[in-house]
Amino acid sequence: MKLTTRKVAIVGTGFVGASAGYSLVNQNICDELMLIDINKERALGEAMDLQHCVDFTTSRTKVSVGSYEECKDMDIVIVTAGGPPKPGQTRLDTLELSAKIVKSVVDGVMKSGFNGIFLVASNPVDIITYLVWKESGLPRNQVLGTGTSLDSSRLKSILSQHIKVDPRSIHGYTLGEHGDSQFAAWSHLTIGGKPFMQILEEHKETLGEIDLDEIIDQVRKAGFEILNRKGTTYYGIGCALASITRSIFNDDHKIIAVSTILDGEYGFENICTGVPTIITREGAKEVVELNLTEDEMDKFKNSNNVLREYMATIGY
Template sequence: MEKRVVGIVGVGHVGAHVAYTLGMMGVADEILLCDIKEKKLISECNDLNDAVSFMPNRVLYKIADLPELRDCDIIVNAVGDIELCRNFNRDDELKNSVLQVAKIIPRIMDAGFNGIFVNITNPCDLITCEIASLSGLPRSQVLGTGTLLDSARLQHALSDVTGLDSRSFNAYMIGQHGDHQFIPWSMLNFGGMDADQFETARGVKFQRDIIHERAVKGGWITVSGKWCTEYGIAGAAAALVRTILHDEKRILPCSVELDGEYGQHDLFVGVPAVIGKDGVEKVIELPLNEEERARFSEVVKALKVNMEKARTLILENKEEA
């Protein structure tokens, strides 16, 4: 049987929780940990191996440098500095994240990596795009968590409002993992009913602005109390890894490259996609209504502004080097 190997670059709050969650899911046989903080890396690796006895399957955690990740099936990029988010704006991480991946990705690719990148690092859509550009891998092999966690926050809010288990309905956030995302209410499905039909059938009325606010700003509730997010984003990343390794062909909202879908090209954004063993197997183009298409256009504008900022940073860094 082939060994399933996952690499994690950046073993901070999120990276360490991804490593633990993958072990508890029993979806990887070997997990390689890479971080610039050697003492932290040694401590996390030792702690994780102590926990293996309580995991469903045997998994080996090992310390690795970047070139040693070349044979991984999947590499999870979790580098970053959560301290940069203290103004409650993921875009504040832009410069640090761009410069880190500019150093990391070429070293991994030079070693011969040809697997799949799953990106967590913020701004998620932008950094996923940079990884794709720096790696030169096909569009199917680079994706980010994108609005997967935001969709979970939406489902959390809807579950609270309706009293239903989140598995009873389909609901996605689409757009940027950040302030420029929205709920395509026309696409929500409650057992075959859309949101309007469900409201009539159940005699309820969704407070749509409040639900939207909970989905978009939910992460800051978590951050404001402990200055990091861990469980939700780690669960999202681990779910993507599991979906790929198990070839689940599952539709998940994540950051993927558009190649004509939604009328856009060369842009990474959070939309539903079929995820399987080859990574992104198909981008799902939702039949948005006119209002939702206008909202999507606003998302695209915001993302393109950040893309220009990233290009400028990379060029400036090269000139300084």
């Protein structure tokens, strides 16, 4: 009988890494969790704290502190290390520092003989995910980032306050950069299977006050609204990382808006951006190409142009 142990390493045990670790342990998503951080005492403290959750969960997750050299047998390496934006900065402003940190991470992990899946959360996540792909030399399906998964969740949460339905009954995505140039694919958003734009048309009297531009602006600014109040965001992205990890291990074939390396999809290549993607045990199995409207396609092109401008600053 062949037994498979689900092994995850998290590089970076700041707020995001620790929140991801807590979600993984609390939801029993992996069997073994290894924490890696330049601050080994911080990593050890987080590992000890997570181990004390075991009695309150339905199965045991073995939590340890490790190093890049021990990543060879990991199924998934989650990368959260990087430079968080300071007040007044955008995610793109953290690129130079994050790129330097993540290059050293990838180098260390790959020297171990790692051949699993990189899952990236470090911002600016689309560009950093592309960097991880280039530096690792792994197939594009084995490198993905959190992309607009959290933004899509924020979109559903905000819409649910207007439509008065459970966010989980709303299906749709934001695409493009995990940042200011992202856009909502309104033409493909449905509520209970019914097109959202049709619902707006049929309920003008009750829903006529909904401003779509204002809603997507709220989505774009949500992270910074949180940052300005509590210093940074970590619960939402921690849950997003756990959800994507679960879908990989379970071979779910679930469609999630993640940062994916494009190779001709939507007419783009050699760029990583947020698009609906089928997630399986292989990682980013297949990009789902939505039939975007002309306006949505223009916004997608603009978003990718923004990403390319910043990619060029680090040699891509």
